[in-house]
Amino acid sequence: MSLPVHDALPPQLRRSYKYIQLLxxxxxxxxxxxxxxxPIQCYSLAVMAELxxxxxxxxxxxxxxxxxxxxxxxxxxxxxxxxxxxxxxxVRARDLESLKLYGRRCIxxxxxxxxxxxxxxxxxxxxxxxxxxxxxxxxxxxxxIIFERxxxxxxxxxxxxxxxxxxxxxxxxxxxGFAVANEMILSGKLYSAQELxxxxxxxxxxDDGEGEAAIETIVxxxxxxQRGMLAALRxxxxxxxxxxxAMSQIVAHWAETALTLTDRDLRLMERLAKAxxxxxxxxxxxxxxxxxxxxxxxxxxxxxxxxxxxxTLD
Numbered sequence: 001m002s003l004p005v006h007d008a009l010p011p012q013l014r015r016s017y018k019y020i021q022l023l024x025x026x027x028x029x030x031x032x033x034x035x036x037x038x039p040i041q042c043y044s045l046a047v048m049a050e051l052x053x054x055x056x057x058x059x060x061x062x063x064x065x066x067x068x069x070x071x072x073x074x075x076x077x078x079x080x081x082x083x084x085x086x087x088x089x090x091v092r093a094r095d096l097e098s099l100k101l102y103g104r105r106c107i108x109x110x111x112x113x114x115x116x117x118x119x120x121x122x123x124x125x126x127x128x129x130x131x132x133x134x135x136x137x138x139x140x141x142x143x144x145i146i147f148e149r150x151x152x153x154x155x156x157x158x159x160x161x162x163x164x165x166x167x168x169x170x171x172x173x174x175x176x177g178f179a180v181a182n183e184m185i186l187s188g189k190l191y192s193a194q195e196l197x198x199x200x201x202x203x204x205x206x207d208d209g210e211g212e213a214a215i216e217t218i219v220x221x222x223x224x225x226q227r228g229m230l231a232a233l234r235x236x237x238x239x240x241x242x243x244x245x246a247m248s249q250i251v252a253h254w255a256e257t258a259l260t261l262t263d264r265d266l267r268l269m270e271r272l273a274k275a276x277x278x279x280x281x282x283x284x285x286x287x288x289x290x291x292x293x294x295x296x297x298x299x300x301x302x303x304x305x306x307x308x309x310x311x312t313l314d
Contacts, residue, residue, distance in 0.1 A: 012057040012060060012061065013031070013054075013057050013058070013061070013064075015053060015054075015057070017050045017053075017054075018046070018050065019035060019036060019037045019038075019044075019046060019047040019050055020033055020034065020035050020036075020047065020050050020051060020054065021033075021034045021036070021073065022054065025067075028066065028067055028219055028220070028223060029064065029065060029066035029067065030065075030066065030067035030068075030069060030219060031058065031065045031067070031068055031069070032069040032070075032071060033051065033054060033068070033069070033070050033071075034070075034071045034072065034073045035047060035051075035070075035071075035072050035073065035074070035079065036072070036073035036074055037074075037079075039277050040080060040083075040085070040273065040276050040277050041072065041074045041077045041078075041079055041080055041276075042079060042080040042081060042082065042083050042084070042134075042135075042276070043079065043081060043082060043083060043106060043109075043134050043135070043138065044083045044086070045083070045086070045102065045105060045296060045299045048105045048106065048109060049105075049299070049302070051109055052105070052108060052109060052112075055109065055112045058119075058121070059112075059119060062119065062120070063120070065121055066120070066121065066122065066223070066226065067121070067122050067123075067124065067219050067223070068113075068116060068121050068122070068123045068124070069123075069124045069125070069126070069215055069219070070123075070124075070125045070126070070138075070142070071125070071126045071128070071211075071215075072127075072128060072129065074129070075128075075129065076128075076129040076130065076279070077129040077130050077131075077279065078127040078128060078129050078130065078131040078135055078139070078151065078153075079131050079132075079134070079135030079138065080130070080131075080132050080133070080135055080276045081131070081132045081133030081134030081135040081136070081137070081138075081164075082106075082133050082134040082157075082166075083102070084269045084270070084272055084273040084276075085270075085273045086102065086296065087099070087102075087258060087269060088266050088269050088270055088273075089296075090102075090258075090296075091258050091259060091261050091266060092266065094259060096255055096256065096259060098296060098300070099254075099255035099258050099259075100251060100252060100255045101299060101300065101303060102299075103165060103166060103251030103252075103254055103255055104248070104251060105299065106134060106137075106138075106166040106167075106251070107166050107167065107244070107247045107248065107251055109138065110137065110138060110141055110166060110167045110171075110247070111244050111247065113138075113141040113142060114141040114237075114242060116143070117143070117230045117233040117234050117237070118234065120226075120227075120230055121230075122143060122144075122219070122222060122223075122226060122229070122230065123141075123142045123143045123144070124142060124143065124144040124145075124146065124215060124218060124219060125139050125142040125144070125145055125146065126146045126148075126211045126212075126214070126215055127139060127145070127146065127147045127148065127151045127153065127193075128148045128151060128208075128211050129148075129150075129151055130151065130152055130153070130279075131151070131152075131153040132153065132154060132155075132156055132190075133155055133156060133157055133164050133168075134164065134166055135153070136153045136154065136155060136164075136168070137164055137166045137167045137168045137171070138166075139153070140167065140168075140171035140172060140175060140201070141167065141171055143233060144203050144204070144218055144222075145201070145202050145203045145204070146202075146203065146204045146205075146206060146211055146214050146215065146218065147193035147196060147197070147202045147204070147205050147206075148193065148205075148206055148207070148208045148209070148210070148211045149193050149194070149205055149206065149207050149208055150193070150208050151192075151193045152190045152191060152192050152193065153190065153191060153193075153196060154184065154188065154189050154190035154191050155168055155184055155185045155188065156188045156190070156272075157185075157188070158185065158186060158187070158188040159188040159268065160261065160265040160266075160268040160269050160272075161260075161261055161262070161265045162254070162257060162258060162261065162265070163185065163254065163257065164185060165250050165251055165253065165254025165255075165257075166247070166250075166251065166254075167242075167247060168181075168185055169181055169185065169250070170242045170246065170247060170250075171242070172184060172185065172201065174240045174242065175200055175201055176199050176200040176201050177200075180199045180200065180201070184199075184201075193205045204218065
């Protein structure tokens with residue numbers, strides 16, 4: 001369906017990336033972003049910086065992108081969510097400000113997807129494998145959510161005495177109501193694609209291997225009604241508003257809660273991170289901590305020099 005980004009696009013959309021790949025469909029003005037993060041398919045600071053650059057480039061060229069699609073290039077995994085290895089390092093260092101920095105990076109990306117209708121962009125996500133915690137949080141703001149049948153998702157944070165702090169409550173409540181949000185967030189359970197569909201969290205469930213075809217079918221089905229549907233979605237946001245300020249307050253609460261985690265909680269997080277790494281065939285575990293420190297140094301450098309562009313608080 002898509003071709004690699006080519007010269008028809010502005011130079012700003014032809015950057016080189018390490019963890020994401022951009023693909024372009026000229027007919028539909030569709031930009032697809034596919035993630036492949038190593039050693040763990042999670043929202044590391046490094047991949048979030050790349051995603052933010054891509055989003056900023058789209059915003060800088062209004063009208064270019066009509067459809068924004070997100071997928072994963074890692075078989076069996078959409079996204080494991082929060083960077084557990086980094087969390088353990090920061091909690092043990094009692095580094096509250098860096099935890100808050102991480103949280104801000106997360107909600108900036110979620111907020112961009114939430115505000116896509118304001119930019120006349122239709123958003124679609126395909127989940128072909130496991131998506132946990134922050135991975136599911138990143139999915140819920142999309143206007144169309146497609147799951148393949150074997151995919152599963154949930155918010156496991158409560159199992160190690162934390163909670164999903166980057167939009168889980170906001171977007172689950174808006175999509176499915178308080179009862180479903182309470183059930184999913186407070187239980188820590190994983191749910192099948194069909195269970196998520198029955199709860200209203202997912203729009204389409206397709207058989208394994210049919211997700212790619214579903215993207216094109218769904219995008220084409222809404223393309224002719226794009227203007228009306230985006231106007232309706234803007235009205236929905238007015239009816240059930242989610243604000244950046246509220247999300248920021250929750251992130252601050254999440255960071256403060258993280259500092260109350262015990263050694264047992266942190267060991268559970270480390271076990272989960274190592275299990276995630278084994279599932280995607282990541283590199284040697286001994287290098288992960290150093291990679292996380294380098295990513296954090298880079299993120300703080302961007303913060304100090306003003307390279308990062310934070311969301312506008314309207």
